[in-house]
Amino acid sequence: MAANVSPVRPAPLDAQRVRADFPILATTVNGHPLVYLDSAASAQRPLQVLRAVEEYETHSHANVHRGVHALSQAATAAYEGARERVRRFINARSTREIIFVRGTTEGINLVAQAYARPRFKAGDEILITALEHHANIVPWQMVCEASGCSLRVAPINRRGELELEEFLKLLGPRTRLVAVAHVSNALGTVLPLKRIIEAAHAHGAVVLVDGAQAVPHAHVDVRALGADFYTFSSHKLYGPTGIGVLYGREELLASMPPWQGGGDMILTVSFEKTTYNELPWKFEAGTPNMSGAVGLAAAMDYVESLGLTAIAEHEQHLLGLATAELARLPDVEIIGTAAHKASVLSFTMKGVHPHDLGTILDAEGVAVRTGHHCAMPVMTFFGLPATARASFGCYNTEGDVASLVAALHKARGVFS
Amino acid sequence: MDLKDLYRDVILDHNRHPRNFGRIEAADGEAEGHNPLCGDRLRLSVRMNGERVEDIRFEGKGCAISTASASLMTEAVKGKDRAAIQELFGKVHALLTHHDAAPDATLGKLAALSGVREFPVRVKCASLCWHTLNAALGHGAATISTE
Numbered sequence A: 001m002a003a004n005v006s007p008v009r010p011a012p013l014d015a016q017r018v019r020a021d022f023p024i025l026a027t028t029v030n031g032h033p034l035v036y037l038d039s040a041a042s043a044q045r046p047l048q049v050l051r052a053v054e055e056y057e058t059h060s061h062a063n064v065h066r067g068v069h070a071l072s073q074a075a076t077a078a079y080e081g082a083r084e085r086v087r088r089f090i091n092a093r094s095t096r097e098i099i100f101v102r103g104t105t106e107g108i109n110l111v112a113q114a115y116a117r118p119r120f121k122a123g124d125e126i127l128i129t130a131l132e133h134h135a136n137i138v139p140w141q142m143v144c145e146a147s148g149c150s151l152r153v154a155p156i157n158r159r160g161e162l163e164l165e166e167f168l169k170l171l172g173p174r175t176r177l178v179a180v181a182h183v184s185n186a187l188g189t190v191l192p193l194k195r196i197i198e199a200a201h202a203h204g205a206v207v208l209v210d211g212a213q214a215v216p217h218a219h220v221d222v223r224a225l226g227a228d229f230y231t232f233s234s235h236k237l238y239g240p241t242g243i244g245v246l247y248g249r250e251e252l253l254a255s256m257p258p259w260q261g262g263g264d265m266i267l268t269v270s271f272e273k274t275t276y277n278e279l280p281w282k283f284e285a286g287t288p289n290m291s292g293a294v295g296l297a298a299a300m301d302y303v304e305s306l307g308l309t310a311i312a313e314h315e316q317h318l319l320g321l322a323t324a325e326l327a328r329l330p331d332v333e334i335i336g337t338a339a340h341k342a343s344v345l346s347f348t349m350k351g352v353h354p355h356d357l358g359t360i361l362d363a364e365g366v367a368v369r370t371g372h373h374c375a376m377p378v379m380t381f382f383g384l385p386a387t388a389r390a391s392f393g394c395y396n397t398e399g400d401v402a403s404l405v406a407a408l409h410k411a412r413g414v415f416s
Numbered sequence B: 001m002d003l004k005d006l007y008r009d010v011i012l013d014h015n016r017h018p019r020n021f022g023r024i025e026a027a028d029g030e031a032e033g034h035n036p037l038c039g040d041r042l043r044l045s046v047r048m049n050g051e052r053v054e055d056i057r058f059e060g061k062g063c064a065i066s067t068a069s070a071s072l073m074t075e076a077v078k079g080k081d082r083a084a085i086q087e088l089f090g091k092v093h094a095l096l097t098h099h100d101a102a103p104d105a106t107l108g109k110l111a112a113l114s115g116v117r118e119f120p121v122r123v124k125c126a127s128l129c130w131h132t133l134n135a136a137l138g139h140g141a142a143t144i145s146t147e
Helices: A015-019 A047-059 A070-090 A104-119 A138-147 A164-170 A193-202 A250-255 A290-306 A308-327 A354-363 A376-381 A398-415 B009-016 B064-077 B082-097 B105-118 B120-136
Strands: A098-101 A125-129 A150-154 A175-181 A206-210 A229-233 A244-248 A266-269 A274-276 A332-335 A344-349 A369-371 A387-391 B029-035 B040-049 B052-061 B143-145
Touching: A047 A070, A047 A290, A070 A098, A070 A244, A070 A290, A098 A104, A104 A138, A104 A175, A104 A206, A104 A229, A104 A244, A125 A138, A125 A164, A138 A150, A150 A164, A164 A193, A175 A193, A193 A206, A244 A250, A290 A308, A308 A332, A308 A344, A308 A398, A344 A354, A344 A398, A354 A369, A354 A387, A354 A398, A354 B064, A354 B120, B009 B064, B009 B105, B029 B120, B040 B064, B040 B120, B052 B064, B064 B082, B064 B105, B064 B120, B082 B105, B082 B120, B105 B120, B120 B143
Parallel strands: A125 A150, A125 A175, A175 A206, A206 A229, B029 B143
Antiparallel strands: A098 A244, A229 A244, A266 A274, A332 A344, A344 A387, A369 A387, B029 B040, B040 B052
16 A cells, blocks of 8 residues: 555546436426526435435335334334434434434524523523524524523625624623524625634534535534534435434433424323433424435435535536626626635626516526525615525536526616 | 517516606505515505595516506506506406406506516516505505515
């Protein structure tokens, strides 16, 4: 074995080969080949995911954790195998720290209702940022309403970056919990998570990270980050909808009461006393989404087979290219110009409302998101009702960027 | 699906130069319309003379369809009484939602909105101002939301 092995650079992504894995990309929209630039809303699924789900449904389905019969055992093995796959994907210590939920929104609500609400009181503070998706705002407002604690919001600057100094000033002895996005869905800003978590921990606050927009674009190691809770959705990671993950440090999860009662989350039930199941099942009342979990595990296999570093480099290349191309258009303004961004390019076009832009781009087969991106406070900060948002995934190409630019010229033509 | 059907010259003109834009100071009725999906906001104010809309203005920010529809509506309803406005709303509604209906001959410039029906997600943009007018005339809530 060679004594001196230089680190092997992963092979760059071959987007044309990747595209062959996604049958939906062959769709024709309004007479044009589909140009799918809305992966930040929901990514498409590769055949590997579709087949894994079909395989489970065809050969392995029964209810989990219940029967002694063969199929129930197969379903349980598939479901618990998926949990182990997730544990490895984010490098959690134990599968007891991996709770399957419906998605990021449910993950945040679980922590809000089972961690924050029972223990926070008037005078306590929850700190979020001005970049957050509604799913990382409203659950905390509900906790504040129920418990009397207050919500503090750290500001952003005109580039769409967190004002870290202001954030640090808002941290204090009253701060019980910090809830932040890893990557902003509306602007693409990557937050300085390690600094945020270290500072929060120094003040004794726990940290929840909304990782919905991060896991498809970077290798996330929850232990290296030091996150107390980290939650994300399968469908933005090329997996099925209706399933997601809440990671929580075991001692925190163990200290929390269940948030929904029912089957599977109990050990014994009598009318006098019920004992709850162990982690992670304590938080999974009712029959879970087994085929979703299997699909999510297959999606994790898929992105790791491409290499998350290769995916990230590919997307950064496209984001850089699209940013440069749009910056050349005098009537286009890019919203969110943070130094560190991932996948997302939000913009407006002078004289063309984003909603009209969305329709015109769609007529050209180009799918972008238009609207407030469930981040109304971000739109208010920039004084905009809405933006158009292009977002890039592993299957996008330079040709997709060119189609976007051509469609923008078309939009200008309609309105001139 | 043809973009030219949606963005007709009349629509583009009324988007670029909205008629009756602004606010009536001593209004007899006011209402606000909101489409949370796209962030469109629209405020209507009306001055009545008995049953008749004597003056009407609108302000707000919206897409071309919602702006042009509001502008066209203000021109169409000025001078009409409540009953005639209700009748007109019915015809516009049919125009926006019924696929094969030929535009009613009495719709005038409003017929330019017929292309919207080929774009189902945009129908709310065109109808928001009419629902808001209903509210400003005292039928229903003072704030209208499409969602």
